[in-house]
Amino acid sequence: MRKRALDTVFALAQQDERVVYIGSDVGQGTLQGFQESIPERFFVEAISEAYVIGMAAGMAMTGFVPYVNTIATFLTRRCLDQIAVDLCIGNHPVRLVANGGGLVYAPLGPTHEAIEDIALMRCLPNMTVLVPCDAEEMERAVRASLDWSGPIYIRIARGGESVVSLPERGFFIGKAIEVRQGEKLLIATTGVMLQTALEVQDIMARAGYNLGIVHFHTVKPLDTAWLANQLGPYSHVASLEEHSVIGGLGSALAEWLCENGDHKLKRFGIPDRFADRFGNQAKLLSYFGLDAASIAKELQAWVKPS
């Protein structure tokens, strides 16, 4: 997914002279072509994330569209003030391309696990938050980002995920994608948790459930029009994300539902604590109950089949 994101940035840079790449010691592997063919718009900066945000903002102010790439935690947690002040107040079109969203860096521990990045970005005025579910959707997201006004946070998940998005559904920033209509119980996902939701759906179908699935690749702005018009068949909504239960998609839905709906809501996410286990991403997800089997079990205990 990261490779596709960066390849797309390169493709955009070839067509559009405003596009600039800035990396902060993350390894440029796939971007050698960019560096060789457009060196004047390719910056390999030092381990100095805060400064890179300021640099990008300055360039954005003068007409460039910088794509900044580094590890999600260092972008969001370390640079929160720079992002708020330099990018969001001025509403500058900088794109933060964040590696390792969620528990991708499980073996590296809490310094590297981005489990509150969506929350931190979502609460900043003017910021748009994109969390694509696979490499194909990542490409569409990066293409859609080019002419969007204002800053965007683009979260990259683990690599090698199966492709589940469909090109004919398109990609419009701020528009949810209804993957499957069902009744009674709806799962709302973001990012690669869509794949998990599809597995959950398989399990639940065998138990007689007709599960709906909606994918919010844009967590902010939240597609409230979809919520307002499409929640009719459902009484229960479960949010599913590789993120803290505080501040992410689950919170966004809770905020909306509590003012606008009478649905029951259950939030699946990472509990409010730093990981006390390491290992790898899949093991840690299971440890937090975020594997399909555990989720299906909990949902079945929560809602009877329709």
Next chain:
Amino acid sequence: MTNSRLEKKELVEKIRQYRIDIIEMLHRAGSGHPGGSLSAIDLIASLYHYEMQHRPNEPLWPGRDRFVLSKGHGVPAQYAVMAGMGYFPKEELKQLRQINARLQGHPSDQFLPGIEASTGSLGMGLSFAMGCALSAKLQGESQRVYCLMGDGEIQEGQVWEAALSAPKFKLDNLVAIIDYNKGQIDGPTNEVMNLEPLMDKWRAFNWHCIAIDGHNLDQIEQAFQEARLTQSKPTLILAHTVKGKGVSFMEGVIDWHGAAPNADETAKALQELKG
């Protein structure tokens, strides 16, 4: 040092074993950072074996000197030394990065007694170390505080904020060490962002500065002694090192920054190290 002092040639032998441990650990874990672990092992081993006051069987002994591994990704080197000194059974090294292990990919004080700070987000350790050194002064304690940083790491602005403040408090109990192995992820450090003239920068910030060969145990020991004798200033030791030191095919090769050796590479590395 509260353990009996090793002869230098015994320490050399220990360090050779630590390098072996590092390679074996990373191979078993399947991920990790050999380059910066191997470049730092002589410095870390000298600290624990010769320089610091500490008690492996009482890791939280209040009188201990503090070691902050600011370049947290080099922690396999610290684990190897800690196991070698009896902080925990050597067997435990095999569990590096496993789900239920205490030995995590970056050091955390939450898991393993004897680790002082949770690091891994680069650039933070010197501020923390400076706070430890300052409180020792305020409490009239004789503790010393050591902070090891990477050369890429010192590109972070926060390092220089701490560098500016430590001399203000005359922290002669604080020693910052730079593992100057000249490499980071994106390439040679001084090509990514030129640090030179590096000694002059720290001197201009009012630090007592010493440059050494970071693989020469005599020079390392002398530098620590000189730091002890230096009054009313913190000391910066600029340790010139080789990334991947001790394994010929890793030495100076950027690709070994963050890649674990496979079975063949491990066998080759161990053959060299075992000699």
